[in-house]
Amino acid sequence: MKKTTHQKALPSDSYVTNQALKGITKIVPFFHRIKLSSKELDYNDLNEIFPGKIHQPNNSKVIAAQRTGGMYKNFAWLWIQTKKGSKNHQIGVNYNPIKPYYPECQLNISDPTVEILAYLNQKTSKLFRPSALKVASVEYTIDFYCRNSTDVGNLFYVFRRNYFSPHAKKTYLKGGYFNGYSHKQDYSTDRDSNAVFFIDFSNKNTITPGKRVKFYERGDDQDKLFFEQYWSHDKCDRVRYEATITTNLLRKINIKYIKDFLINPNFAQLIFPSDSTMSLFQFKQFSKKQYRKYVPPNCDQDYYHKDKDIIHFECFIDEANYAKSNGLDLSNSLEKYSKLDELIIQTERRVKKFEIKWIKKGKIAINWKPIDTNQDDNTDNPPKGKKLKEFYK
DSSP states (O other), rough: OOOOOOOOOOOOHHHHHHHHHTTTEEEEEEEEEEEEEEEEEHHEEEEEEETEEEOOOTTHHHHHHHHHHHHHEEEEEEEEOOOTTSSOOOEEEEESSSSTTOEEEEEEESOHHHHHHHHHHHHHHHHHHHGGGEEEEEEEEEEESSSHHHHHHHHHHHHHHHBBBBOOOOOEESSSSSOOOOOOSSSSSSSBBEEEEEEOOOTTTSSSOEEEEEEEEOOOOOGGGTTTTEBBBOOOEEEEEEEEEHHHHHHHHHHOHHHHHOOOOOOOHSSSSSSSGGGGSSBBBEEEEGGOOOTTTTOOOGOOOOGGGGGGOOOHHHHHHHHTTTTTTTGTTEEOOOHHHHHHHHHHHHHHHHHHHHHHHHHHTTTTTOOOOOOOOTTSSSOOTOOOOTTTT
């Protein structure tokens, strides 16, 4: 009698999650980028504030078109040094807007520090005013470092498999050929380059939501491939979580000017709010077993195994949205993916610790003092009939 050959059983989600958590070596929160904009300051004003510090590359127009999607005609580099002997910091400047209603300029700062932002605030305040530069967007970032690229692949899989937001409309992938569970091994790392998982909150029927979220595998900057777009997967040593918060939402949390961001960037409040259902870092699963392998039709099968008996859509947001479109009430059909509870707790602790240090340094840098509402000095207090919040916008 001929023996029946069975395909090797794939590991369970629980197993992969345990492996992923074991592989995390450290959690590092920081601000990856911040974009400042101004309706008042043009290129000539910036040259006046920073004489001899702005350099326009030969391909200024080409870079501007690539970096701004055609919003600006020119691009330049601003080199600043916060104090004598300190390292020069490179800031990208977009200027000469295509449309009259665009800001006159944008400053794009990678890896911003308290010292850099305080310096920019001080320099613009001397010749213009503190409100000349406004905060347009911030990338709130958390790096999850891992022992090796296999652990990176596991963690990326787990995040994509269970991440959830009630306001997410759709998701998509870029980068490496993500094929979920691999036939060749027990991990989801069978690809040449890193993968990127985007969560889209936009809706054509509503205004811009003010936020974007993505998870992506990455390594060190010097190891980038393909015109600095991707990394070879074996060079990946972390999974990065990035929540980009833009103007609409920043204004709601009272971040308008540089000084606002220095004294309270609201990192923990945004990512881990008191109402956990609004968290931008939460993980769910269906509460009923019959929904746990919910596979929407017409999904991009290029990314998944063709064997019908083992297809997993492997993206909970898309599964939940599809179930919702078919009449499932998500308000009583979801539960926490509890295996990640401890990771959420540890991540929140590190975010709060980072933010406390930032706020302390920020207040010192701008010589911030609490507002004394008992003073009669009108230079410190708002005019009668105006609220503090309105006065200090």
